[in-house]
Amino acid sequence: MPEKILIAYATKYGSTAGIATTLGEALGARGLQVDVRPVREVRTLEGYDAVILGSPVYMGNWLSEAVTFVRTHQAELSRLPVALFTVHMLNQGEDETSRAARQGYTAPVRTL
Numbered sequence: 001m002p003e004k005i006l007i008a009y010a011t012k013y014g015s016t017a018g019i020a021t022t023l024g025e026a027l028g029a030r031g032l033q034v035d036v037r038p039v040r041e042v043r044t045l046e047g048y049d050a051v052i053l054g055s056p057v058y059m060g061n062w063l064s065e066a067v068t069f070v071r072t073h074q075a076e077l078s079r080l081p082v083a084l085f086t087v088h089m090l091n092q093g094e095d096e097t098s099r100a101a102r103q104g105y106t107a108p109v110r111t112l
Helices: 015-029 064-072 096-111
Strands: 004-009 033-038 051-060 084-087
Touching: 004 064, 015 033, 015 051, 051 064, 051 096, 064 096, 084 096
Parallel strands: 004 033, 004 051, 051 084
Antiparallel strands: none
């Protein structure tokens, strides 16, 4: 299990920051060292064993600052375990259409 995890997030109105903080608290309670930071404040991924990255979905896309973060740190991210999360109110069902829509939100980021 990774020892030091970065939870980086983009947010527009604060919901994604709240979710990132809750994730950080839950992982910290399990004994992991976690840093929770907005993507715009992250300069390097050095020292991290894994990254969790989140963004809200607006107009069917992640915020541009989250996508820019992935592009900027693409080489580092390719060497680390990475988990993605999205925050939105649509496509919450377990049907194939909802699952495909959720995958579509992160598809541009996952290809990087």
